[in-house]
Amino acid sequence: MxxxxxxxxxxxxxxxxxxxxxxxxxxxxxxxxxxxxxxxxxxxxxxxxxxxxxxxxxxxxxxxxxxxxxxxxxxxxxxxxxxxxxxxxxxxxxxxxxTTNITDQKWGTTNPVMMRDKEFGVVRVRGFGNYSFKVKEPAVFMREIFGSHEDFNPGQIAGFFKTMIVSGVSDLLAESGIPVIDLATHYDELSSQAGAKLQPNFAAVGLSLTGFVIENISLPEEVEKMIDRRSSMNIAGNLDQYMKYQTAESIREAASNPGGGLAGAGAGLGAGMAMGQMINQMMSGAGQQPPAAEPAAAGGNPKPNPPQGGAASEPEGGTEPCGGCGHSLKATDKFCPECGTPRPERRFCPECGSAAVPGAKFCSSCGTKL
Structure with a gap:
């Protein structure tokens, strides 16, 4: 001294x-x-x-x-x-x-917060944002927080606030019942509700929570990928059956795999063509099962669909070309009257029942392998 x-x-x-x-x-x-x-x-x-x-x-x-x-x-x-x-x-x-506002204080979840979503089930979310506060009751703040320290800064209580905020926001998200896809449209409402929910905790230590903002609530990578895939389906068209989309994706992946030699190239080409036909039918509303029976032209009995592997039905117009010389064959012809070539046996798709083109490996209507 x-x-x-x-x-x-x-x-x-x-x-x-x-x-x-x-x-x-x-x-x-x-x-x-x-x-x-x-x-x-x-x-x-x-x-x-x-x-x-x-x-x-x-x-x-x-x-x-x-x-x-x-x-x-x-x-x-x-x-x-x-x-x-x-x-x-x-x-x-x-x-x-x-006693002025202490602004731009950050908060964020250290670990993911588990919440239950109606569409995706149990998901893990992370959130972050900022908040502001000020000292409202100096005597209470001294008794509860800073005691006899010579100086005191916001960083010394940031951990205390962070734990309190994450706990309150997690509880609020669980109670809100908002789907995870719609959380981004409710940031303002959730911020106001979180501020009101946390205010008593701040008042207990002589402080006042003057502002609270949720900047972002992020989803796990797996959920984001699922959302992206569903968005791509909606953009592609009215694909109301998710399994059809999955089937088309599987065919695309099979066609993209490198095959050995000419056989692999042919299989890839066939799969690619089948995929294109299938997606085209799904987008245009085709690919439905044919009706069980067609009414007869002159009041006769209904004409049933041809059975799988049965006799060939005549194409539209009542004739079909000969595979040898191209001569038009009648319904009763088993051999070509011009060149004597046997008439080939017709096949039908086991999936949709459509007549198959002779020599084809895939159905031209639905893409099913013959």
Whole structure:
């Protein structure tokens, strides 16, 4: 303790805090913690001053200029029971508290939050955003949080706030019942509800939550891929059966696999053609099963569909070309009357019942392998 410090401590103090840091709390340095009678206290807007005497909060001052005396410090006077008109110096600590908004504080989920979705079942989501707060009750904030620290900044309570916020937001998401696909359209509503839900927790430590924002709630990569696939189906057309889309995808993947030699190339070409036909039918509404029977032209019995592997039915027009010379064959011809070539036996698709083109490996109507 130097002589200069001792002499300086004998002057009347001017107690003030010019904020040049990001601290929320600042303890004013007073020589030997002895504050003189008549000391000048200046509290600026956005500040509060707390007088602590022997571990007890004596007074809290708002913005303004004060001369410390028994008139404006009745609580401290009652605590000490001064008998000498407050002329002697008294021991006290002076804490300044920043009461302005502390903004741009970040929060985020360290681990995924489990929630149940009606469409996707149990999914894991992550969220992040920012919040702002300010000190509303300086005395409560001192008792509950910063105690006797010389200074205190937001980073020292960020972990406490983060745990409290993540817990509240997780509970809110579970109670909201909003589908995960629609969460992005409810950020404003969820932010307001989360702020109201968390406000009592902040008030319990002398703070006020002045702003809360949910910037993003992200989904797992698997769920995002599923959403992308469903979106591609909707863009492609009215594919109301997801299994058909999956079948087409499987055919595409099989056709893209490299095959050995000419056989592999032929199989890939056939699969690619079948895939194109199948997707074309699904988009145009084709590929449906044919009717069970067609009415007869002149009141006769209905004409049944040809059985699988049965005799060939005549194509439209009643004739078909000979495979040898191209001569038109009648329904009763078993051999070509021009060249004698046997008439080939007709095949039918086991899936849709359509007549198959002679020599074809896939059905030209639905793409089923023959």
């Amino acid at each position: 130097g002589l200069f410090s001792f002499l300086r401590g004998q002057f009347i103090e001017v107690i003030e805090w010019i904020e040049d840091t990001d601290s929320i709390v600042y303890r004013f340095p007073v020589y030997d913690n002895a504050i003189k009678m008549g000391a000048q206290l200046t509290v600026r807007e956005g500040q509060a001053a707390i007088f602590v005497n022997e571990g007890q909060i004596a007074d809290v001052f708002g913005p303004g200029k004060y001369e410390l005396s028994t008139h404006n410090m009745p609580l401290l006077t009652a605590l000490k029971s001064w008998k000498y008109a407050f002329n002697s110096p008294f021991k006290a600590d002076v804490y300044f508290v920043n």
